[in-house]
Amino acid sequence: MKTRDRLRVSEIFASIQGESTTVGVPTVFVRLTGCPLRCHWCDTTYAFSGGDRLSIDEILERVAALGLSEVCVTGGEPLAQPACHELLTALLDAGHRVSLETSGAISIVGLDPRVRCVMDLKAPGSGEADKNLWDNLQHLRAHDEVKFVLADRTDYEWAKDVLERHGLARRATVLFSPVAGSLPPALLAEWILADRLPVRFQLQLHKILWGDTRGK
Numbered sequence: 001m002k003t004r005d006r007l008r009v010s011e012i013f014a015s016i017q018g019e020s021t022t023v024g025v026p027t028v029f030v031r032l033t034g035c036p037l038r039c040h041w042c043d044t045t046y047a048f049s050g051g052d053r054l055s056i057d058e059i060l061e062r063v064a065a066l067g068l069s070e071v072c073v074t075g076g077e078p079l080a081q082p083a084c085h086e087l088l089t090a091l092l093d094a095g096h097r098v099s100l101e102t103s104g105a106i107s108i109v110g111l112d113p114r115v116r117c118v119m120d121l122k123a124p125g126s127g128e129a130d131k132n133l134w135d136n137l138q139h140l141r142a143h144d145e146v147k148f149v150l151a152d153r154t155d156y157e158w159a160k161d162v163l164e165r166h167g168l169a170r171r172a173t174v175l176f177s178p179v180a181g182s183l184p185p186a187l188l189a190e191w192i193l194a195d196r197l198p199v200r201f202q203l204q205l206h207k208i209l210w211g212d213t214r215g216k
Ligand SMILES: C[S@@+](CC[C@H](N)C(=O)[O-])C[C@H]1O[C@@H](n2cnc3c(N)ncnc32)[C@H](O)[C@@H]1O
Pocket: 035, 041, 042, 043, 044, 074, 075, 076, 077, 078, 101, 102, 103, 119, 120, 147, 149, 177, 178, 179, 180, 204
């Protein structure tokens, strides 16, 4: 696909997928610049600004050079750049399997149906819970995932309530993850077990492997 649209890109790199249901799979990450949110615990603040303006063809070339079929488009907040939709479709048309990491704050209406959307609903501890766009839940597809990144017990109780009120576990895969360095992972695991929650516990595998190293 030839296009005049350009996107601001922070980095493109190959790593082991550290989050979501494809955890462990060698994946190319396309990290788009910019985010309208400011989660207190965000581990990617360097992607709020800077980066290079690349055409979709240039992004496709850089992704192809890394030689992997799995691609994760993330950020920053990737959907903050409207041309992200065109990028996702171009990656899929090129034969890639594509996931999108997005906050729940921007509409997913119009998202290419082939994209696996990993939607991160923001709990109170992020400081950004008022940005959640609840209408997005109506547009989830069965292959999508909803993630809760939890800082403490208050966040956990909030996520449990959202899970029940919206019947989320019946509609998508639900992931519960601790905020790195804040909520002890084993504590979250015990809470999930005690409540018999139909969710998937996850840890950021890349941080276990490489700590906070950028581009991993
Ligand atoms: C950096 S964000 C980019 C995509 C999008 N803006 C979002 O928030 O989903 C990617 C993922 O990293 C998670 N994340 C960021 N900082 C984290 C931390 N300190 N501990 C655990 N997960 C974190 C986010 O919650 C999100 O699921």
